[in-house]
Amino acid sequence: AQKVTQAQTEISVVEKEDVTLDCVYETRDTTYYLFWYKQPPSGELVFLIRRNSFDEQNEISGRYSWNFQKSTSSFNFTITASQVVDSAVYFCALSDSGAGSYQLTFGKGTKLSVIP
Amino acid sequence: DTGVSQDPRHKITKRGQNVTFRCDPISEHNRLYWYRQTLGQGPEFLTYFQNEAQLEKSRLLSDRFSAERPKGSFSTLEIQRTEQGDSAMYLCASSLVAGGYGYTFGSGTRLTVV
Numbered sequence: 001a002q003k004v005t006q007a008q009t010e011i012s013v014v015e016k017e018d019v020t021l022d023c024v025y026e027t028r029d030t031t032y033y034l035f036w037y038k039q040p041p042s043g044e045l046v047f048l049i050r051r052n053s054f055d056e057q058n059e060i061s062g063r064y065s066w067n068f069q070k071s072t073s074s075f076n077f078t079i080t081a082s083q084v085v086d087s088a089v090y091f092c093a094l095s096d097s098g099a100g101s102y103q104l105t106f107g108k109g110t111k112l113s114v115i116p
Numbered sequence: 117d118t119g120v121s122q123d124p125r126h127k128i129t130k131r132g133q134n135v136t137f138r139c140d141p142i143s144e145h146n147r148l149y150w151y152r153q154t155l156g157q158g159p160e161f162l163t164y165f166q167n168e169a170q171l172e173k174s175r176l177l178s179d180r181f182s183a184e185r186p187k188g189s190f191s192t193l194e195i196q197r198t199e200q201g202d203s204a205m206y207l208c209a210s211s212l213v214a215g216g217y218g219y220t221f222g223s224g225t226r227l228t229v230v
Binding site for chain 1: 147159161164172205207220222224
Protein backbone atom coordinates (compact mmCIF):
# COMPACT_ATOMS: atom_id res chain seq x y z
CA ALA A 1 0.00 0.00 0.00
CA GLN A 2 1.11 3.53 -0.67
CA LYS A 3 1.96 5.89 2.14
CA VAL A 4 3.33 9.41 2.35
CA THR A 5 4.72 10.81 5.56
CA GLN A 6 5.30 14.48 6.22
CA ALA A 7 6.70 14.47 9.71
CA GLN A 8 6.72 18.25 10.11
CA THR A 9 3.25 19.42 11.02
CA GLU A 10 4.05 23.12 11.28
CA ILE A 11 7.14 25.21 10.56
CA SER A 12 7.69 28.89 11.21
CA VAL A 13 10.54 30.82 9.66
CA VAL A 14 11.48 34.45 9.43
CA GLU A 15 11.30 35.99 5.99
CA LYS A 16 14.40 35.40 3.85
CA GLU A 17 15.36 32.24 5.70
CA ASP A 18 15.66 28.98 3.79
CA VAL A 19 13.31 26.17 4.75
CA THR A 20 13.15 22.48 3.82
CA LEU A 21 9.95 20.46 3.93
CA ASP A 22 10.46 16.73 4.31
CA CYS A 23 8.57 13.96 2.55
CA VAL A 24 9.09 10.20 2.86
CA TYR A 25 7.05 7.77 0.80
CA GLU A 26 6.33 4.05 0.58
CA THR A 27 5.27 2.09 -2.47
CA ARG A 28 5.81 -1.36 -3.89
CA ASP A 29 5.63 -0.17 -7.48
CA THR A 30 8.75 0.50 -9.47
CA THR A 31 6.96 3.10 -11.57
CA TYR A 32 5.49 5.92 -9.59
CA TYR A 33 5.16 9.70 -9.54
CA LEU A 34 5.77 12.19 -6.80
CA PHE A 35 4.17 15.58 -6.45
CA TRP A 36 4.20 18.67 -4.32
CA TYR A 37 1.11 20.86 -4.00
CA LYS A 38 0.60 24.18 -2.24
CA GLN A 39 -2.70 24.96 -0.54
CA PRO A 40 -3.10 28.62 0.42
CA PRO A 41 -5.84 29.70 2.84
CA SER A 42 -8.27 30.04 -0.07
CA GLY A 43 -8.25 26.25 -0.33
CA GLU A 44 -7.33 25.39 -3.89
CA LEU A 45 -4.47 22.96 -4.51
CA VAL A 46 -1.74 24.52 -6.60
CA PHE A 47 0.54 22.15 -8.47
CA LEU A 48 4.25 22.77 -7.90
CA ILE A 49 6.16 19.82 -9.32
CA ARG A 50 5.91 16.24 -10.59
CA ARG A 51 8.75 13.70 -10.73
CA ASN A 52 8.71 10.17 -12.03
CA SER A 53 10.55 7.35 -10.32
CA PHE A 54 13.12 7.02 -13.06
CA ASP A 55 14.31 10.58 -12.89
CA GLU A 56 16.35 11.31 -9.81
CA GLN A 57 17.73 14.58 -11.03
CA ASN A 58 17.20 17.37 -8.60
CA GLU A 59 15.22 20.30 -9.91
CA ILE A 60 15.35 24.00 -9.30
CA SER A 61 12.66 26.47 -10.23
CA GLY A 62 13.37 29.97 -9.05
CA ARG A 63 13.44 29.91 -5.25
CA TYR A 64 12.12 26.35 -5.16
CA SER A 65 14.21 23.20 -5.35
CA TRP A 66 13.49 19.53 -4.90
CA ASN A 67 15.75 16.69 -3.81
CA PHE A 68 14.59 13.22 -4.86
CA GLN A 69 16.49 10.28 -3.34
CA LYS A 70 15.20 6.79 -4.10
CA SER A 71 17.70 5.23 -1.71
CA THR A 72 15.96 6.88 1.22
CA SER A 73 12.49 7.13 -0.39
CA SER A 74 12.49 10.85 0.15
CA PHE A 75 11.38 13.82 -1.93
CA ASN A 76 12.23 16.97 -0.02
CA PHE A 77 11.29 20.51 -0.97
CA THR A 78 13.40 23.56 -0.21
CA ILE A 79 12.33 27.18 -0.42
CA THR A 80 15.24 29.58 -0.57
CA ALA A 81 14.88 33.11 0.76
CA SER A 82 11.33 32.53 1.94
CA GLN A 83 8.67 35.20 1.49
CA VAL A 84 5.40 35.90 3.29
CA VAL A 85 3.52 34.74 0.17
CA ASP A 86 5.00 31.28 0.70
CA SER A 87 2.83 30.85 3.81
CA ALA A 88 0.53 27.93 3.07
CA VAL A 89 0.06 24.24 3.68
CA TYR A 90 2.27 22.10 1.47
CA PHE A 91 1.36 18.57 0.53
CA CYS A 92 3.56 15.82 -0.83
CA ALA A 93 1.71 13.17 -2.83
CA LEU A 94 2.40 9.84 -4.52
CA SER A 95 0.74 8.26 -7.52
CA ASP A 96 1.37 4.70 -8.62
CA SER A 97 -0.39 2.19 -10.83
CA GLY A 98 -2.08 0.43 -7.90
CA ALA A 99 -5.28 -0.92 -9.34
CA GLY A 100 -4.86 1.28 -12.36
CA SER A 101 -6.41 4.36 -10.90
CA TYR A 102 -3.20 6.32 -10.38
CA GLN A 103 -4.98 8.01 -7.52
CA LEU A 104 -2.96 10.42 -5.44
CA THR A 105 -2.01 9.48 -1.90
CA PHE A 106 -1.29 12.61 0.09
CA GLY A 107 0.67 13.24 3.23
CA LYS A 108 -0.95 15.16 6.05
CA GLY A 109 0.71 18.36 4.98
CA THR A 110 3.15 20.82 6.50
CA LYS A 111 1.86 24.24 7.43
CA LEU A 112 4.51 26.85 6.68
CA SER A 113 4.29 30.26 8.26
CA VAL A 114 6.72 32.90 7.04
CA ILE A 115 6.97 35.75 9.50
CA PRO A 116 7.85 39.20 8.16
CA ASP B 117 -11.76 29.13 -18.73
CA THR B 118 -9.74 25.94 -18.99
CA GLY B 119 -9.67 25.03 -15.30
CA VAL B 120 -11.71 22.57 -13.24
CA SER B 121 -14.91 24.14 -11.91
CA GLN B 122 -16.78 23.05 -8.84
CA ASP B 123 -20.18 24.20 -7.71
CA PRO B 124 -21.18 25.29 -5.16
CA ARG B 125 -18.13 26.65 -3.35
CA HIS B 126 -19.84 26.39 0.01
CA LYS B 127 -22.82 24.40 1.21
CA ILE B 128 -24.41 24.42 4.65
CA THR B 129 -27.00 21.75 5.23
CA LYS B 130 -28.92 20.25 8.09
CA ARG B 131 -28.17 16.74 9.21
CA GLY B 132 -30.27 14.25 7.33
CA GLN B 133 -30.63 16.33 4.18
CA ASN B 134 -29.31 15.27 0.77
CA VAL B 135 -26.71 17.36 -1.05
CA THR B 136 -25.28 17.25 -4.56
CA PHE B 137 -22.05 18.76 -5.82
CA ARG B 138 -21.00 19.29 -9.39
CA CYS B 139 -17.59 19.16 -11.05
CA ASP B 140 -16.80 20.31 -14.57
CA PRO B 141 -13.39 18.97 -15.58
CA ILE B 142 -11.08 20.28 -18.26
CA SER B 143 -12.92 19.30 -21.42
CA GLU B 144 -10.30 17.04 -22.99
CA HIS B 145 -9.50 15.22 -19.73
CA ASN B 146 -10.88 11.70 -19.64
CA ARG B 147 -10.10 10.95 -16.00
CA LEU B 148 -11.98 12.55 -13.14
CA TYR B 149 -11.30 12.04 -9.44
CA TRP B 150 -13.13 12.97 -6.27
CA TYR B 151 -11.26 13.54 -3.01
CA ARG B 152 -12.36 14.51 0.48
CA GLN B 153 -10.28 16.69 2.78
CA THR B 154 -11.07 17.07 6.45
CA LEU B 155 -9.56 19.75 8.66
CA GLY B 156 -5.85 19.29 9.21
CA GLN B 157 -5.57 16.34 6.86
CA GLY B 158 -4.46 15.76 3.31
CA PRO B 159 -7.04 14.96 0.64
CA GLU B 160 -8.23 11.35 0.57
CA PHE B 161 -9.31 9.50 -2.55
CA LEU B 162 -13.01 8.74 -2.90
CA THR B 163 -13.60 7.57 -6.46
CA TYR B 164 -12.59 8.03 -10.06
CA PHE B 165 -14.02 7.84 -13.54
CA GLN B 166 -12.47 7.11 -16.85
CA ASN B 167 -14.85 8.71 -19.31
CA GLU B 168 -18.30 7.72 -18.03
CA ALA B 169 -17.20 4.53 -16.25
CA GLN B 170 -16.70 4.62 -12.50
CA LEU B 171 -13.71 2.32 -12.10
CA GLU B 172 -12.80 2.49 -8.44
CA LYS B 173 -14.36 3.48 -5.14
CA SER B 174 -12.56 3.81 -1.85
CA ARG B 175 -13.85 2.30 1.38
CA LEU B 176 -14.53 5.90 2.47
CA LEU B 177 -17.39 6.02 -0.02
CA SER B 178 -20.24 4.63 2.05
CA ASP B 179 -23.54 3.61 0.48
CA ARG B 180 -24.87 7.11 1.27
CA PHE B 181 -22.51 8.48 -1.38
CA SER B 182 -23.05 8.15 -5.09
CA ALA B 183 -21.17 9.64 -7.99
CA GLU B 184 -21.98 9.85 -11.66
CA ARG B 185 -20.36 11.12 -14.80
CA PRO B 186 -22.94 10.95 -17.55
CA LYS B 187 -21.51 11.04 -21.06
CA GLY B 188 -18.02 11.40 -19.66
CA SER B 189 -18.36 15.12 -19.16
CA PHE B 190 -19.28 16.74 -15.83
CA SER B 191 -19.62 14.70 -12.66
CA THR B 192 -21.91 14.87 -9.66
CA LEU B 193 -21.33 13.63 -6.14
CA GLU B 194 -24.43 13.12 -4.02
CA ILE B 195 -24.51 12.51 -0.30
CA GLN B 196 -27.77 11.22 1.10
CA ARG B 197 -28.87 11.61 4.73
CA THR B 198 -25.89 13.78 5.59
CA GLU B 199 -24.13 13.34 8.92
CA GLN B 200 -21.91 15.76 10.81
CA GLY B 201 -18.93 13.59 9.93
CA ASP B 202 -19.51 14.40 6.27
CA SER B 203 -18.39 18.00 6.90
CA ALA B 204 -15.29 18.43 4.75
CA MET B 205 -13.90 19.96 1.60
CA TYR B 206 -14.79 17.90 -1.46
CA LEU B 207 -12.21 18.28 -4.22
CA CYS B 208 -12.47 17.27 -7.84
CA ALA B 209 -9.49 16.72 -10.11
CA SER B 210 -9.12 15.77 -13.74
CA SER B 211 -6.28 14.42 -15.83
CA LEU B 212 -5.72 13.68 -19.47
CA VAL B 213 -4.13 10.26 -19.17
CA ALA B 214 -3.24 7.81 -16.48
CA GLY B 215 -0.12 8.20 -14.47
CA GLY B 216 1.78 11.26 -13.49
CA TYR B 217 0.85 13.58 -16.29
CA GLY B 218 -0.66 16.23 -14.13
CA TYR B 219 -3.83 16.47 -12.15
CA THR B 220 -5.71 19.75 -12.16
CA PHE B 221 -7.76 20.40 -9.06
CA GLY B 222 -10.85 22.51 -8.68
CA SER B 223 -11.30 24.96 -5.83
CA GLY B 224 -13.45 22.50 -3.94
CA THR B 225 -16.86 22.51 -2.30
CA ARG B 226 -16.82 23.07 1.45
CA LEU B 227 -19.67 21.19 3.10
CA THR B 228 -20.82 22.01 6.61
CA VAL B 229 -23.44 19.76 8.17
CA VAL B 230 -25.19 21.34 11.14
